[in-house]
Amino acid sequence: MKFEKPFDLITILGPTACGKTRLAALLADRLDGEIISADSRQVYRRMDIGTGKDLDDYKVNGKTIPHHLIDIAEPGTEFNVFLYQQEFIRAYKEIKSRNKIPLLCGGSGFYLESILNRKMLVEVPQNNLLRETLKNKSLEELVSILSGLKKLHSNTDSADVSRAIRAIEIETYIIENKKPEQNFPEIRSLIIGVNPGREFVRKNITQRLETRLKAGMIGEVEKLLSEGIEPSCMMNYGLEYKFLTLYLKGQINYSDMFQQLNTAIHQFAKRQMTWFRRMEKKGFKILWLDGEMSEEKKLELIITYIEAESKGDKKNSPEIAHGMDY
Numbered sequence: 001m002k003f004e005k006p007f008d009l010i011t012i013l014g015p016t017a018c019g020k021t022r023l024a025a026l027l028a029d030r031l032d033g034e035i036i037s038a039d040s041r042q043v044y045r046r047m048d049i050g051t052g053k054d055l056d057d058y059k060v061n062g063k064t065i066p067h068h069l070i071d072i073a074e075p076g077t078e079f080n081v082f083l084y085q086q087e088f089i090r091a092y093k094e095i096k097s098r099n100k101i102p103l104l105c106g107g108s109g110f111y112l113e114s115i116l117n118r119k120m121l122v123e124v125p126q127n128n129l130l131r132e133t134l135k136n137k138s139l140e141e142l143v144s145i146l147s148g149l150k151k152l153h154s155n156t157d158s159a160d161v162s163r164a165i166r167a168i169e170i171e172t173y174i175i176e177n178k179k180p181e182q183n184f185p186e187i188r189s190l191i192i193g194v195n196p197g198r199e200f201v202r203k204n205i206t207q208r209l210e211t212r213l214k215a216g217m218i219g220e221v222e223k224l225l226s227e228g229i230e231p232s233c234m235m236n237y238g239l240e241y242k243f244l245t246l247y248l249k250g251q252i253n254y255s256d257m258f259q260q261l262n263t264a265i266h267q268f269a270k271r272q273m274t275w276f277r278r279m280e281k282k283g284f285k286i287l288w289l290d291g292e293m294s295e296e297k298k299l300e301l302i303i304t305y306i307e308a309e310s311k312g313d314k315k316n317s318p319e320i321a322h323g324m325d326y
Helices: 020-031 081-097 109-116 128-134 139-147 161-176 198-214 217-226 239-248 254-281 295-310
Strands: 009-013 033-037 101-106 189-195 286-290
Touching: 009 020, 009 109, 020 033, 020 101, 020 295, 033 081, 081 101, 081 109, 101 109, 109 254, 128 161, 139 161, 189 295, 198 217, 198 254, 217 239, 239 254, 254 286, 286 295
Parallel strands: 009 101, 009 189, 033 101, 189 286
Antiparallel strands: none
């Protein structure tokens, strides 16, 4: 299919276990495109099962769809949204230079929004003097200081002492330094959301967790810990790594690990949908697909919509959105 304006990018987003990666791969095959991952954990090498890389999803019609921003950082090193923006722009320009279609796919709301709102972030250096003044303060005191610098929209910056100190460091830098002018690529994105519905995603999450545990997820975490990655660091890499680390350290038994992790992933999926709703309130237009439709039906609706929009044919543009029930 020949891809025409008005879109420079197609974004496929949705909660965990909704099938968005496979849909993006099938769409990339139809459009002669390449995928840019928007997953905050899949950037790390050797963290495959726990992050759900599922690389087989990229195999379509006997070929592997090119994909970017996966396996680009070492476990134990910091990778943040500032670095993600830099890597995205590099990959985006490379794909465009080959006259291919970029597809952004993932469920990390912060990473997705950092691209779609086109606001260039600034790298903030470590402020040792400020850190020295904050090191003995309690989390409650740090959160109080942070709330005086900015409005707190989520619990991420106040999750622990180290994150609160880093958040204060960033806000202090922004206040004291004028942001340099940086150009973000002019991007107009079609945003497609996959809404699987409560029961569908609940079943998928539990089944997928069972499958990944059988596939060796515990061994993966054990190997990473044996490489010298601190348990406290490992637990910051997401729910699977948190609960499996607790299990491997003998702090919880297998049954409790499974039940608590399963529940936490379900709660995480709900938080993802809450983030996407908030994006809509900010003005992002997300066209929602029923996640329980067949892949063929989803593709047909997206292709028909793109063709109609490319021709400016609003009259025959299909209505693919439906109410979000998650």
